[in-house]
Amino acid sequence: MRKWLPFVVALLPLAAQTADEHANRAAEFVQSRDLKSAEAELRRAIEMRPSDPTLLTSLGGVLGMEGDLHGANGYLRRAVQLDGENPLLRRNLAANQWQLGQLHEAATNLDLLLKSNPRDGAAIFLRGMVADGLHDYTRCIELLESLPEVTTRKPEAAVALADSYYHTNEPEKARAILQPLAGSRLAYEASGVAIAAHDYETAVALLSSLRTPDAAARSRLALAQSRLEIERGNLPQALAMASAGLRDAPDSAELVMTKASLESTLHYYTDAVPSWKRALALRPHSEEARRGLATAEWEGGMKPAAIADFEEGLKEFPHDAALRADYGTLLLDRGLGDDTARGTELLRRAIALDDSLAEAHYRLGNALLEAGDLAGAQKELEAAGSLDSQSARVHFALSRLYRRMGRTGDADRERGEWQRLKAGEARVASTGPALGAVDR
Amino acid sequence: MGAYGAVIVGGVMTAAVVVLLSSAAPRSDAVFSDITAEAGITWKHFSGESPDRFLPEAMGGGVALADFDGDGLADIFLVTGGETPRGRAAAPPQNALYRNLGGGRFRDITAGSGLARVGFYGMGVAAGDYDNDGRPDLFITGYPTSALFHNNGDGTFTDVTAKAGVANTGRWGASAAWIDYDRDGRLDLFICNYAKFSFEHGPHCTYQGEPTYCAQTAYEGDAPALYHNNGDGTFTDATQRAGLAQLAGRALGVVSIDVDGDGWPDLVVARDASPNLLLLNRRDGTFRDAAADAEIAFNMDGNARAGMGVDAADLDGDGWPDLILTNFNDEGHALYLNNGRFPFTERTLALTRPYVGWGASFLDYDNDGAQDLLIVNGHLNRVIERTRRDVFYREPPLLLANDGRGSFAEARAAGPAFARGYVARGLAVGDIDNDGDADAIFTRLNDSPVLLRNNVGQNAVWIGFELEGTVSNRDAIGARVTVEHDGRRMSRWITSGSSYLSSHDKRVIFGLGGSRPASVTAEIRWPNGRTQTVSGLAPGRYHRIVEPR
Numbered sequence: 001m002r003k004w005l006p007f008v009v010a011l012l013p014l015a016a017q018t019a020d021e022h023a024n025r026a027a028e029f030v031q032s033r034d035l036k037s038a039e040a041e042l043r044r045a046i047e048m049r050p051s052d053p054t055l056l057t058s059l060g061g062v063l064g065m066e067g068d069l070h071g072a073n074g075y076l077r078r079a080v081q082l083d084g085e086n087p088l089l090r091r092n093l094a095a096n097q098w099q100l101g102q103l104h105e106a107a108t109n110l111d112l113l114l115k116s117n118p119r120d121g122a123a124i125f126l127r128g129m130v131a132d133g134l135h136d137y138t139r140c141i142e143l144l145e146s147l148p149e150v151t152t153r154k155p156e157a158a159v160a161l162a163d164s165y166y167h168t169n170e171p172e173k174a175r176a177i178l179q180p181l182a183g184s185r186l187a188y189e190a191s192g193v194a195i196a197a198h199d200y201e202t203a204v205a206l207l208s209s210l211r212t213p214d215a216a217a218r219s220r221l222a223l224a225q226s227r228l229e230i231e232r233g234n235l236p237q238a239l240a241m242a243s244a245g246l247r248d249a250p251d252s253a254e255l256v257m258t259k260a261s262l263e264s265t266l267h268y269y270t271d272a273v274p275s276w277k278r279a280l281a282l283r284p285h286s287e288e289a290r291r292g293l294a295t296a297e298w299e300g301g302m303k304p305a306a307i308a309d310f311e312e313g314l315k316e317f318p319h320d321a322a323l324r325a326d327y328g329t330l331l332l333d334r335g336l337g338d339d340t341a342r343g344t345e346l347l348r349r350a351i352a353l354d355d356s357l358a359e360a361h362y363r364l365g366n367a368l369l370e371a372g373d374l375a376g377a378q379k380e381l382e383a384a385g386s387l388d389s390q391s392a393r394v395h396f397a398l399s400r401l402y403r404r405m406g407r408t409g410d411a412d413r414e415r416g417e418w419q420r421l422k423a424g425e426a427r428v429a430s431t432g433p434a435l436g437a438v439d440r
Numbered sequence: 441m442g443a444y445g446a447v448i449v450g451g452v453m454t455a456a457v458v459v460l461l462s463s464a465a466p467r468s469d470a471v472f473s474d475i476t477a478e479a480g481i482t483w484k485h486f487s488g489e490s491p492d493r494f495l496p497e498a499m500g501g502g503v504a505l506a507d508f509d510g511d512g513l514a515d516i517f518l519v520t521g522g523e524t525p526r527g528r529a530a531a532p533p534q535n536a537l538y539r540n541l542g543g544g545r546f547r548d549i550t551a552g553s554g555l556a557r558v559g560f561y562g563m564g565v566a567a568g569d570y571d572n573d574g575r576p577d578l579f580i581t582g583y584p585t586s587a588l589f590h591n592n593g594d595g596t597f598t599d600v601t602a603k604a605g606v607a608n609t610g611r612w613g614a615s616a617a618w619i620d621y622d623r624d625g626r627l628d629l630f631i632c633n634y635a636k637f638s639f640e641h642g643p644h645c646t647y648q649g650e651p652t653y654c655a656q657t658a659y660e661g662d663a664p665a666l667y668h669n670n671g672d673g674t675f676t677d678a679t680q681r682a683g684l685a686q687l688a689g690r691a692l693g694v695v696s697i698d699v700d701g702d703g704w705p706d707l708v709v710a711r712d713a714s715p716n717l718l719l720l721n722r723r724d725g726t727f728r729d730a731a732a733d734a735e736i737a738f739n740m741d742g743n744a745r746a747g748m749g750v751d752a753a754d755l756d757g758d759g760w761p762d763l764i765l766t767n768f769n770d771e772g773h774a775l776y777l778n779n780g781r782f783p784f785t786e787r788t789l790a791l792t793r794p795y796v797g798w799g800a801s802f803l804d805y806d807n808d809g810a811q812d813l814l815i816v817n818g819h820l821n822r823v824i825e826r827t828r829r830d831v832f833y834r835e836p837p838l839l840l841a842n843d844g845r846g847s848f849a850e851a852r853a854a855g856p857a858f859a860r861g862y863v864a865r866g867l868a869v870g871d872i873d874n875d876g877d878a879d880a881i882f883t884r885l886n887d888s889p890v891l892l893r894n895n896v897g898q899n900a901v902w903i904g905f906e907l908e909g910t911v912s913n914r915d916a917i918g919a920r921v922t923v924e925h926d927g928r929r930m931s932r933w934i935t936s937g938s939s940y941l942s943s944h945d946k947r948v949i950f951g952l953g954g955s956r957p958a959s960v961t962a963e964i965r966w967p968n969g970r971t972q973t974v975s976g977l978a979p980g981r982y983h984r985i986v987e988p989r
Contacts, residue, residue: 236649268648268827301794301830334770334793366740396742400735403783415732418742 019048023055026062035066053079057089060096069100080109087113087120094126103133121147129160137164151177155186159193166197175202182209188217191224200228219249226258235266253282260292269300287317291326298330306330321354329363340367351380358387362394369401377401392421470855471805471839472880472892479546483536484888486520488527488561493651494642495635495659496583496612497524498820500798500865500885502564502941505872506576508591513540514870514945516881518889519580522561525639532557535580539595540872544893554597560585564866564941568618570627570669572914579606579629581613581941583637588629606667606675612637613665617937619696619705620913621682622725623968626669627913628678630707630937632691635659648827653820656712656746661689664709668725683726689714693750695938697761698918699778703969705918707937708736710747710765735783736763736776745771746796749867749940753802753811754931756846759922761933766797766815766940769831773797773815777846789848792838794830796820799867799940803878805851807900807951809930810842812851816864816882834861837882857892864890870945876902876980878949883942901952903960904982907934910989911968915946918967923950923960952979 022045029038042059049055060075076093083089090109097106107130113123128143128150144150144161151158158177165174174197181190187206194203203224210217222245229238242259249255260275276293283289290313297306310327317323328346331339347364350357365380381401384394399414487497501519508515516538523529534556538546550556555578564581571577575591586608589597601607612634618627637659645654666682667675679685693710700706700720707727709717715737719727731737739745746768752761760778767773772788773795779785795817802811817835824831836858840848866883873879877897883889903923907916915934922931932948952960961975966987977983 236646270827270829299828301828303830370740393741393743396738397740400740400783422742 019045019052019055022048023058026058030062030065035062038062039066051082053082053086053089056082057092061092064096064099069096072096073100073102087117087123091120091122091126094123094130098126098130098133101133103130106130107134125150125154125157128157132160132164135167137167140164141168151180155181155184159186159190162190163193163196166193166199171197171199175199178202178206182206183211188220191220195220195224195227198227198231200224200231204228215248219245219252219255221245222248223252223255223258226255226262230258230262235262238262239266239268251282253279253286256282257286257289257292260289260296264292264296264299267299269296272296273300273302273305285316287313287320287323290316291323295326295330298334319353321350321357321360324350324353325357325360325363329359332363332367340371343367355383356387358384358391358394361387362391362397365401366397369397369404374401374405378405390421392418392425395421468855468895470853471851471894471896472855472857473895474855474857474890475544475893476888476891479544479891480548481516481538481546481889481891483518483534483538483548483550485518485883485886486522486529486533487886488521488524488529488533489886490524490527491651492524492526492639492642492644493653494524494527494637494639495653495656496521496561496563496637497527498653498885499563499614499634500818500863500941501562501883502581502615502866502943503868503881503883503889504565504567504578504943505868505870505881505945506567506943507540508537508567508576509539509595510575510593511540513542513874514872515540516546516889516891517555517565517567517578518883519562519565519582519866519941521563522582524561535562542873544873549595553595554599555580555589558582558587558599560587563613564615564632565943566616566618566629566936567943568627568629568917568936569914570618570629571673572626572909574908574914576915579616579618581608581616581631583612585609586611586613586616586631600673603673604667604675605677608633608665611662611665614692615694615937615939615941617694617696617707617935618913618915618917619707619936620669620918620967621666621705621721621727622668623704623912623918624669624671625909625911625913625968626671627915627917627936628669629665629667629675630694630696631665631667632694632709633662633664634692634712635661635690647821647823650823652823656690659690661691661711661714663688664691664694678725681725683728684719687717687729689717689744691717692748693765693937693940695750695752696917696936697752697933698920699752699761701760701780703965705967708750708752708763708765710750710940711744712746712748713744714747715744716747716750716765730782733782734776734778735786736765736774739771739774740786745774748796748798749800749815749938751800751802751938752933752935755802755811755842757844757928757930759929759931761931762846764800764802764813764815766792766800766817769794769796769819773800775846775848787846789840791850794832795835795838798865799882799942801867801869801880801939801944803869803880804949804951805839805878805894805897806841807877807897807902807949808844808953809925809928809951810844812842813840813848814838814867814869814880815840816862816867818861818863818865818885832861834863836861837864855892855895857890862890863887865940866942867939868942868944869939871904871947871949874982876904876949876982897949897951900954901956901979902949903952903962903977903979904947904949905932905962905964906947906982906984907964907966908984908986909967910987911970912966912987916967916987917946920965921948921950922963922965923952925950925952925957925960926955947982956980 022041026038026041056075056079060072063072079089094106094109110127131140162174162177191203191206207221226238226241239262245255256279263272279289294309324346328343331343350360361380361384365377369377395414395418402411489497504517505514518536520533537550537553539549560582562582566579567576577591578589587601588604590600614632614634616631643654643658666679668678690712704721707719718731749766755762763776765774773792775787776784796819800815816837819833839851839854841851863885875898877894880892909916917936919934960977964972
């Protein structure tokens with residue numbers, strides 16, 4: 001969590017003018033953390049000297065400390081407009097913009113500062129933080145690593161640097177930086193970075209280090225623990241963790257979606273359906289939630305509801321290829337004979353929206369093969385093969401196709417490839433309970 | 441009204457003994473009536489279900505319909521499971537032999553028959569006259585051994601396993617089929633061995649915190665066994681020589697039938713999460729697996745389905761035997777139309793998708809000339825309904841009517857039994873009251889079987905055949921009978937195995953619909969390959985035809 005950096009307090013003058021007297025009183029109030037009184041004194045001072053950039057930036061600073069970043073921004077910008085050469089004023093504006101998420105504006109101001117003084121430590125720090133926010137991870141690492149002991153002096157930098165390390169595929173460095181944050185005020189924020197990088201073990205360690213975790217921390221810990229168990233293949237335990245987390249944070253969309261997804265994967269469809277409904281209530285425009293709900297309804301034997309939800313999704317997400325591909329696949333694969341035409345049409349539409357969907361090409365190709373349209377099947381199955389050459393079933397379908405086309409040599413080659421890939425699958429055979437169709 | 445028996449040898453009618461058997465019970469409008477209770481069948485299967493959830497506990501037991509005492513009426517033999525380490529019975533589990541008394545009544549004659557207890561965990565049964573003495577013998581499969589019982593003809597059976605050499609020791613035998621694969625006139629024995637298993641080291645699984653049966657993939661598949669009949673009461677293990685030893689997989693169902701029309705019996709094997717097999721007889725004592733070419737080995741994604749039961753019959757009147765293989769829920773039971781060439785055409789029965797199918801049999805329930813389909817279902821997972829609204833632990837059987845072109849729809853007014861849920865497993869079909877239509881019996885896990893009497897088939901015109909091989913095996917397993925009627929050519933095969941763990945009445949019935957011909961001509965291709973034409977056969981009765989020497 002970012003806090004206003006009180007660079008500006010030191011600027012408050014102690015002169016004996018009336019405006020200055022107000023400013024002096026404001027400084028005293030800041031010292032005693034009475035920000036409301038400080039703000040009132042500075043406003044009176046500005047009424048008297050409205051074009052004093054120092055007073056303006058001071059008020060901006062106090063507003064920032066009060067959490068009114070938007071209010072602060074106007075005063076800070078006006079101060080820079082009045083005295084563009086003052087690096088302190090620009091730095092304050094940049095810091096506020098960074099905290100407001102106006103990253104491009106912040107970057108522009110910080111680059112100006114660094115152009116005039118490449119050794120401006122505060123600007124380097126802020127520019128590094130902004131670079132992380134702008135996903136310019138290499139620049140972030142370059143800047144923050146250039147500041148000696150920055151992660152010790154400014155732990156916020158550790159979080160940004162770790163984020164950049166994760167994104168540049170250096171997770172060990174990220175973990176090394178994050179570990180010292182355990183038990184610190186930044187442990188929660190650091191855990192978010194680890195979760196985003198799917199480093200759930202580090203996230204769990206950070207969150208577990210909190211001495212008095214609040215509900216948000218407890219639910220995030222549950223999320224991290226749940227996802228850690230998913231990674232370990234222990235889905236029932238993952239589900240238990242997600243469910244426990246929801247007791248602390250019933251409105252956590254991430255936890256609800258994790259739970260719903262786990263229930264679907266475990267075939268607990270009658271549990272998954274209300275979970276996906278809850279996810280959809282929390283994220284009404286989530287395509288994933290709509291698709292998850294419709295699919296769980298279908299798999300759970302609630303086909304009319306599933307069709308209604310798929311159709312609703314088609315209207316709400318007219319350009320969503322995955323939704324159409326999933327719906328079309330279910331209609332073809334698990335529907336009745338009447339569903340074939342609709343399933344085929346949906347797959348064609350999915351491919352028109354996104355030609356890179358190997359699954360849609362494969363399903364459509366198989367449907368055309370069954371219908372005897374060998375040319376159409378060839379086009380789709382070969383497209384699927386080029387998009388996903390490691391899919392055993394695509395090679396199996398190509399083998400069937402080529403045999404029907406009289407291309408025996410190609411058919412044998414594809415069957416051989418299918419057998420090779422299938423042998424790899426067999427080595428990880430399921431040992432779970434008997435739930436439904438095998439190999440689904 | 442039923443009729444039994446014109447005996448014909450060499451195409452010449454030599455005797456006609458007609459036995460009228462009228463059913464005492466009133467007939468229902470429904471296709472099938474559950475007459476289990478009034479028939480006097482009270483036996484219950486015992487699975488040894490335990491907290492360990494050993495997979496054999498969920499697999500059920502088989503049933504055989506055969507005339508064991510030679511009185512012209514199909515009797516019933518039922519196989520129990522057995523005790524497991526933590527699944528003990530109050531009294532020792534027993535198999536059951538019911539004698540058909542006629543009139544829809546049966547009497548338990550297990551005691552003293554020699555069949556009550558077999559000393560192993562029982563699974564399936566295959567009835568066949570392996571020594572050609574005119575009496576059906578019994579091969580009972582199970583774990584960790586199987587057993588062959590010779591029918592003494594006096595209501596007793598003798599365990600001849602040791603002498604015969606067919607114990608299948610250490611293996612988990614499921615369905616079995618009699619097949620004269622080398623056409624030497626003696627029935628050989630094919631056994632589906634399911635998986636490597638041990639009560640000491642079984643895998644254990646839970647579902648939502650409760651113990652449940654593990655998926656089949658937790659068990660390593662085993663190879664089938666083929667025993668060649670030496671003709672002296674002994675058998676020789678021919679598995680290796682026949683090229684079957686390398687075909688390891690979780691085999692559950694088998695039917696022996698001539699799939700490619702070359703006059704030599706082939707085998708279709710349903711396997712559970714292992715590729716199904718189509719073992720074409722190479723006529724030299726070996727088999728070639730052509731399932732991949734026929735495209736029955738896998739589903740269209742190249743994945744093996746959970747094949748359990750299997751049957752074969754000509755569904756579209758083209759003279760080629762088509763196939764049904766029952767599968768797990770969501771997979772659909774797979775129907776394959778054999779067009780006389782590879783690949784076969786798959787028509788998965790979409791309406792079967794919620795069901796876990798086991799026993800399956802083609803039968804012309806209404807004798808309209810088209811082979812319909814009876815499938816019994818039932819889940820493994822007791823808590824499946826917690827998560828699915830379309831899949832149930834207890835599932836109804838399905839009676840599917842064939843439109844004559846191989847398209848199926850649920851039969852109307854099938855009967856109350858088809859609206860009830862069961863945990864069904866084995867299924868055998870036969871004419872228990874000799875009225876010319878197909879009755880059925882299916883087994884249930886840890887429960888009594890359900891005996892279904894057909895109420896409608898006898899209203900149509902029909903003709904039945906019981907074949908007696910002389911040069912061929914006496915049961916004529918492998919024979920094909922073809923009848924032409926109303927411009928339609930109908931073929932029926934005498935098969936062995938088929939369904940799941942069970943054994944059907946070996947007589948064949950042709951439904952001739954509503955029009956009664958003055959006489960019927962039948963062409964019989966005997967198992968040894970010779971063809972015989974018999975004319976002047978009266979409809980409405982069974983004809984016993986003896987193979988000319």
